[in-house]
Amino acid sequence: MGHDHAHGAGGNRRRLGVALAIIAVVLVAEVVGAAVSGSLALLADAGHVASDIVGLVVALVASTIALRPATDRHTFGFQRVEVLGALVNGAILVVVAVGVAIEGVRxxxxxxxxxxxGLPLLVVAAGGLLANVAALLVLRGGDRQSLNLRGAYLEAMGDLLGSAAAVIAGVVILTTGFAPADAIASLVVAALILPRAAALIRDVVRVLTESAPRDTDVEQIRAHLLDTPGVVAVHDVHVWAITSSAPVFTAHVECDPEVFEEGRTGPLLDELGECLQGHFDVTHSTFQLEPAGHVDRGESSHR
Structure with missing residues (x-):
C-alpha cells in the first residue's frame, strides 16, 4: 500500500509540475499583453492566474511532503498534508471568486x-485558453485520486473558464463595442468557481473530521462481514480516510468459539481483509476478533 501511494503521489507531483510550468507561461503572456494594450481585463485575469500559481505551488509542496515515510511520531506518514493543501486551494478559490465578483460589479x-x-484581449485570451486546456489534460484523472490534485484541477478549470469568458468578451467588444461584456463575463466565472470551491472544502472537512468517505456504505460493509462464515456480530465499526485515496476501517468482530478452538483466526482475518479490499477498495483494515457474547465495556457506546 505504501509503495502504491508513493507511486501515485510521485505521479501527482509530476502532473502538478507540468501544469505549473504551463500556467506560468500564461501569466507572463497576460502581464505582457496587459502592459502593451493597457487592458484591465487582462491584468485582472493575470491576477487570477497568479493566485492559481500560488495554489499550484502549495499543492506541489504538499505532494512532495506526502511522499515522506511514516515515523514513530507520524505513524500514518504525511499523506494528510495533501488534504491541508487542498484546503488552502479551496480557500484561494473562494477569495479569487469573491474578488472577481466584486470587481465585476464595480x-x-x-x-x-x-x-x-478588444483585439489584444482576444489574442492573449485565446492563447491562454489553449494553454489552460493543455494544463487540464495534464491534471486529468489525478483529480479523482487526490483532493490536493483536485484543488489544482479546479484552479486550472477556473483559469480555462476565465480565458473562455475573456475570449467571448473580446469578440463582443470587437464586434459591438459593448465594454461591460468584460465585467459580465467576470461575474459568470465567479458564479462557476464558487460551487466548485465549496464542494472541495466540504470534502476536505469530511476527511479532517474523520467522517466516513462519501461513497462508503457502512451498513453494507457490516452486512458483507456478517456473511463471512464464523462471524456472529460486528460492532465498534469506524471508517474514515487518511486522505481521499486512503480509507481506513476498524471493527470488533465476534466469532463462533470454534474459530478460536480450531486455530482459524488467521484465515478468518485474511478473509475479512480480502472482503474489504475486493468489494470496497479498503486496503488498510484492522479487526479485533472476540468470542461470541464478549462485550468491551470501554467501547460499548459505539456501534
Missing part, C-alpha cells in the same frame, strides 16, 4: 472607468 456600476482593448 465595473458594471462605473462603466465609464472601464477601457478594454
Amino acid at each position: 465595473r458594471l456600476l462605473a462603466p465609464e472607468e472601464t477601457h478594454v482593448a
Whole structure:
C-alpha cells in the first residue's frame, strides 16, 4: 500500500509540475499583453492566474511532503498534508471568486472607468485558453485520486473558464463595442468557481473530521462481514480516510468459539481483509476478533 501511494503521489507531483510550468507561461503572456494594450481585463485575469500559481505551488509542496515515510511520531506518514493543501486551494478559490465578483460589479456600476482593448484581449485570451486546456489534460484523472490534485484541477478549470469568458468578451467588444461584456463575463466565472470551491472544502472537512468517505456504505460493509462464515456480530465499526485515496476501517468482530478452538483466526482475518479490499477498495483494515457474547465495556457506546 505504501509503495502504491508513493507511486501515485510521485505521479501527482509530476502532473502538478507540468501544469505549473504551463500556467506560468500564461501569466507572463497576460502581464505582457496587459502592459502593451493597457487592458484591465487582462491584468485582472493575470491576477487570477497568479493566485492559481500560488495554489499550484502549495499543492506541489504538499505532494512532495506526502511522499515522506511514516515515523514513530507520524505513524500514518504525511499523506494528510495533501488534504491541508487542498484546503488552502479551496480557500484561494473562494477569495479569487469573491474578488472577481466584486470587481465585476464595480465595473458594471462605473462603466465609464472601464477601457478594454478588444483585439489584444482576444489574442492573449485565446492563447491562454489553449494553454489552460493543455494544463487540464495534464491534471486529468489525478483529480479523482487526490483532493490536493483536485484543488489544482479546479484552479486550472477556473483559469480555462476565465480565458473562455475573456475570449467571448473580446469578440463582443470587437464586434459591438459593448465594454461591460468584460465585467459580465467576470461575474459568470465567479458564479462557476464558487460551487466548485465549496464542494472541495466540504470534502476536505469530511476527511479532517474523520467522517466516513462519501461513497462508503457502512451498513453494507457490516452486512458483507456478517456473511463471512464464523462471524456472529460486528460492532465498534469506524471508517474514515487518511486522505481521499486512503480509507481506513476498524471493527470488533465476534466469532463462533470454534474459530478460536480450531486455530482459524488467521484465515478468518485474511478473509475479512480480502472482503474489504475486493468489494470496497479498503486496503488498510484492522479487526479485533472476540468470542461470541464478549462485550468491551470501554467501547460499548459505539456501534
